[in-house]
Amino acid sequence: MTKRSALSKIGEFGFINVIKKMVKTDGSVLRGIGDDAAVLRFDKDKYLLLTVDMLIEGAHFRRNMNPYDIGHKALSCSISDIAAMGGLPKYAVMSVGLPKDLNISYAKSLYKGIIDTANKYKINLVGGDTNRSDKIIIDIALVGEVEKNKLVLRSKAKVGDLIFVTGFLGGSFKSGKHLRFIPRLNEARLLVDNYRINSMVDISDGLVQDLSHILEESRVGATIFAQAIPIDRTADLKSALYDGEDFELLFTISKKESRKLIKDALENNFSFSIRPIGMITDRKKGFSIVYGSGRERKLTVKGFRHF
């Protein structure tokens, strides 16, 4: 196992492309690997959505954190993925790895975090696999559904779209938001129920990273404005751009449609903030940020977070 060919050199995103090329799918798969969730032809009116998220002790949480919060997070990550497609979560199965000497009350609290979150969002927890493991591992697969006319993909951003985010970004690890965040399910459903949303993702890898997924899949560029970005009061601009695990929604919408959205947000007092942070541009313009000074800087995407 030489360093030369170790996984750390190729990274998660490079590796996903290797895998994508080997996989064969049939006509029932509208979207496979590469969006927040897979989209599968299901019945006349709805698509089936399928996603999975794994949390590993050490990488995503530490054992001395609140086990209830860890359980809550494990399911909420997947709920956030389904929300970002415009869908509703329905069924979950969980695989859990637990150390042999783990206290039962710790394990119960962890499961209670998962189960309470499932019950809160009317998700049926229908199966599980429990294993012995040195580190705590929680992997939850979530099946959802979405009405065909409400599905939102990463790949449909249009030149001229305004880019919006919900909530405030950055500092999620420091503030503990990454553990206790409320997945933006109701917010996403409000958006897709009432507006034509062209593209959407949840911000799990950081604003720059996740917006770059939309740009790549939609083959467009973007300009964002530093002063427009809603920064969490515990964070700074850099954190808001690059920190992961905000689990806010990032979406694009035509200018015309956005007028209605903004008007409704002001009049109806949405319970959550939405902020325009930039615009979708022609692909040739690339991906850049404009600072208050007027200076423009190209944004480059790292994308090796998990290795």
Add this chain to the structure above:
Amino acid sequence: MTKRSALSKIGEFGFINVIKKMVKTDGSVLRGIGDDAAVLRFDKDKYLLLTVDMLIEGAHFRRNMNPYDIGHKALSCSISDIAAMGGLPKYAVMSVGLPKDLNISYAKSLYKGIIDTANKYKINLVGGDTNRSDKIIIDIALVGEVEKNKLVLRSKAKVGDLIFVTGFLGGSFKSGKHLRFIPRLNEARLLVDNYRINSMVDISDGLVQDLSHILEESRVGATIFAQAIPIDRTADLKSALYDGEDFELLFTISKKESRKLIKDALENNFSFSIRPIGMITDRKKGFSIVYGSGRERKLTVKGFRHF
């Protein structure tokens, strides 16, 4: 974390019961936690099936085993679960944890084992999550479907049913079968397409353990005959009874229906062996094995395999 309250004392099956009581499900869930796969109301003619299996280095395989086989096994365990319900696998998502210093060719071979198996069984691999981890972890969730009239549950064994197994049992770890087994998907479909199968499981935890699941869920007893059990030539009776990971099918069928099955098996030369090993009895009779000598012994179920 005192020993007194450690997970190792309560075991997987005890723990599943604790969880089951906390979980709320709605009317769309025909079977949740407790069968090989969950059964969900889906459309007029079909149920949706959902299952998940996690393999962890050290517990289920060692790193020096063939990574292609490990990948094959990771998906095949879930295929076996879907087969045991009488269904067909359709969509899979995989979460993989890989050590940072793992050789890329090892990781590719592992993925190739998963993907080749998916392609072979026409399973659409539609998503994944790759993470850094000290130990190799593979968790695959599989969505399948089954025609309503072909669904087979653990809970429908009837007093008087004959108990059958496919293939030969025992010694799976020693022979390497646990890594390279062919999930009995075609065999299970042949059975549900042509016969009324009352109950079925795949043998993953061992014959005695898995038959006890049928007995418990169906509220019946069973008598099995030592000399009727098809023992792998590398194994002995004890292995055939208690070893895990044979991934053969264990099913019950009425005597009348079994005549047709046996006749067809003889005439059509099934490509796999099926053997009657015993009978379903009244619950009061309990669960026992009869030896060649005529001696009868009560079978007790351990069921703490994973902790």
